[in-house]
Amino acid sequence: MSRLSVRKTYKLFIGGAFPRSESGRSYPVTSAKGEFLANASRASRKDARDAVVAARKAFPGWSGATAYNRGQILYRVAEMLEGRRAQFAEELGGGKKAALEQVDAAIDRLVWYAGWSDKIAAVHGTSNPVAGPYFNLSTPEPTGVVAVIAPADPLLGLVSVVAPVIVTGNTCVVVASERAPLASITLAEVLATSDLPGGVVNVLTGHQAELAPWLAAHMDVNGLDLTGVEDADLALSCEQEAAENLKRVLRPSRQDWAADPGTGRMTRFLETKTVWHPVGV
Numbered sequence: 001m002s003r004l005s006v007r008k009t010y011k012l013f014i015g016g017a018f019p020r021s022e023s024g025r026s027y028p029v030t031s032a033k034g035e036f037l038a039n040a041s042r043a044s045r046k047d048a049r050d051a052v053v054a055a056r057k058a059f060p061g062w063s064g065a066t067a068y069n070r071g072q073i074l075y076r077v078a079e080m081l082e083g084r085r086a087q088f089a090e091e092l093g094g095g096k097k098a099a100l101e102q103v104d105a106a107i108d109r110l111v112w113y114a115g116w117s118d119k120i121a122a123v124h125g126t127s128n129p130v131a132g133p134y135f136n137l138s139t140p141e142p143t144g145v146v147a148v149i150a151p152a153d154p155l156l157g158l159v160s161v162v163a164p165v166i167v168t169g170n171t172c173v174v175v176a177s178e179r180a181p182l183a184s185i186t187l188a189e190v191l192a193t194s195d196l197p198g199g200v201v202n203v204l205t206g207h208q209a210e211l212a213p214w215l216a217a218h219m220d221v222n223g224l225d226l227t228g229v230e231d232a233d234l235a236l237s238c239e240q241e242a243a244e245n246l247k248r249v250l251r252p253s254r255q256d257w258a259a260d261p262g263t264g265r266m267t268r269f270l271e272t273k274t275v276w277h278p279v280g281v
Helices: 045-064 067-083 085-092 096-116 120-124 156-167 182-192 208-217 232-245 264-268
Strands: 026-030 036-041 134-142 145-149 171-175 201-204 223-225 248-250 270-278
Touching: 036 182, 045 134, 045 145, 045 171, 045 201, 045 208, 067 085, 067 096, 067 156, 067 182, 085 096, 085 182, 096 156, 120 134, 120 264, 120 270, 145 156, 145 208, 156 171, 156 182, 156 223, 156 264, 171 208, 182 201, 208 232, 223 232, 232 248, 248 264, 264 270
Parallel strands: 145 171, 145 223, 171 201, 223 248
Antiparallel strands: 026 036, 134 270
């Protein structure tokens, strides 16, 4: 007798665990050809609030870790992703060669950001010249909890918006690509087994229009990345909501995810602290 295969259940990723949506809702995910692939959880406002709570709880420990340690953990994520290349390529679909190239690019992007972990402070910080016997030092610090609306690119784009947020010490709540969310949950499985503390990255699947405004308005969210928002009216309303507590906002823009990412995304969600200290004798 032939056996039935065990179908994968795609859940949310909140606080290091994989709960179903508290609403019990799901929505069908289809391939580019319209073929049914799986049901993904449809996150609710309550799930978004739970994810923010988890991200805030994880922030002190993650931001307090050494930059070198954060880089080690991102490198470990790349290692784990390398070990599951075939699985990710299958979930991405399309041509096998193109899918493997995208997985390799995502792995390389993680390693690239891991290398920046203990260097961004030296590049972005400075010693300021002052008139007096004082040291005046400006150093970058993480801003806090960042809500990220991920782009349609289900893996390389997702890694390219999440890695720069967390490598600098922030924690995040990610709304995955609405059309292609499956790889994001599989990536969450990699994160859960790669030494990343629970709550540093939280992944929600569902409808952008339902989740983005609530994250934009949430008073315990400090930054908002709208890269994946394609509806101009939705992006504008999210910016307006974000103004209530002066969130740092990264507006949506067209991106070539294969291009050199630069340091802009890392510095976007950093605050600069300037301190004075007597020179001494």
